[in-house]
Amino acid sequence: MSGGYVNLDNASLTRVSVAFVSKYIALEGGDGSGKSTVVVALATRLETDGGEVVMVREPGGTPLGEVVRGLLLDSDRLDDWAEVFLFAAQRAELAREVIAPALSAGKWVVSDRTYYSSIAYQGRGRGLGEDEVRAINEKGLDGVVPDHVFVLDVDPETALARQHAADRIGKEGVDFQEKVRAAYLGLAESEPDKVVVLDGSLPADKLVDLIAAVVL
Numbered sequence: 304m305s306g307g308y309v310n311l312d313n314a315s316l317t318r319v320s321v322a323f324v325s326k327y328i329a330l331e332g333g334d335g336s337g338k339s340t341v342v343v344a345l346a347t348r349l350e351t352d353g354g355e356v357v358m359v360r361e362p363g364g365t366p367l368g369e370v371v372r373g374l375l376l377d378s379d380r381l382d383d384w385a386e387v388f389l390f391a392a393q394r395a396e397l398a399r400e401v402i403a404p405a406l407s408a409g410k411w412v413v414s415d416r417t418y419y420s421s422i423a424y425q426g427r428g429r430g431l432g433e434d435e436v437r438a439i440n441e442k443g444l445d446g447v448v449p450d451h452v453f454v455l456d457v458d459p460e461t462a463l464a465r466q467h468a469a470d471r472i473g474k475e476g477v478d479f480q481e482k483v484r485a486a487y488l489g490l491a492e493s494e495p496d497k498v499v500v501l502d503g504s505l506p507a508d509k510l511v512d513l514i515a516a517v518v519l
């Protein structure tokens with residue numbers, strides 16, 4: 304059966320190929336959980352294994368994203384919903400401009416945070432509603448969502464104590480970080496095939512071993 308059986312235009316082809324790879328990995332966790340070190344160590348491990356890796360961070364990763372990062376983290380104050388939409392706006396562009404093309408080219412994408420941060424920080428931490436924040440973000444992502452989410456779980460008191468310089472959101476304090484942590488643990492319970500909690504007090508190379516055992 305040829306004519307009329309499969310007739311995909313280029314846009315649908317991109318979407319189809321993105322949907323069938325499982326190479327989009329996100330590191331998540333509260334402030335000071337040590338994600339950034341693990342992102343770099345994981346990228347190195349995947350490259351050693353012969354893969355091509357694109358590392359991204361949120362907010363950031365595109366020229367717009369870096370400007371929005373400044374607005375989000377350096378402003379004195381920001382309306383809570385403005386915060387949600389700014390995170391979602393930079394994320395939509397990052398997904399379309401950087402992440403989808405990388406996945407289509409067969410590369411790994413290792414991300415320091417994703418929209419799971421918004422669900423935890425804005426949805427639960429700010430109390431705006433996890434489902435609402437998820438829906439706003441998914442609208443802009445067009446299916447470009449992480450395949451694996453690893454949450455580095457660290458007690459908030461310990462994590463905040465080891466933070467170098469807290470940004471506007473990182474300064475919210477222990478109660479806020481407790482809510483963020485509860486949200487991550489809840490997400491792991493409701494999406495056990497995708498969201499995995501790891502003990503963030505383990506050394507980075509051990510964490511990379513655990514992640515590699517899942518994704519490779």
Ligand code: TYD
Binds near residue numbers: 420
């Ligand atoms: P990040 O640069 O990862 O900081 P850290 O390394 O200290 O964790 O994230 C910056 C801050 O932005 C951090 O406090 C988490 C917060 N954040 C949100 O509140 N929502 C989001 O969607 C994202 C991506 C980050």
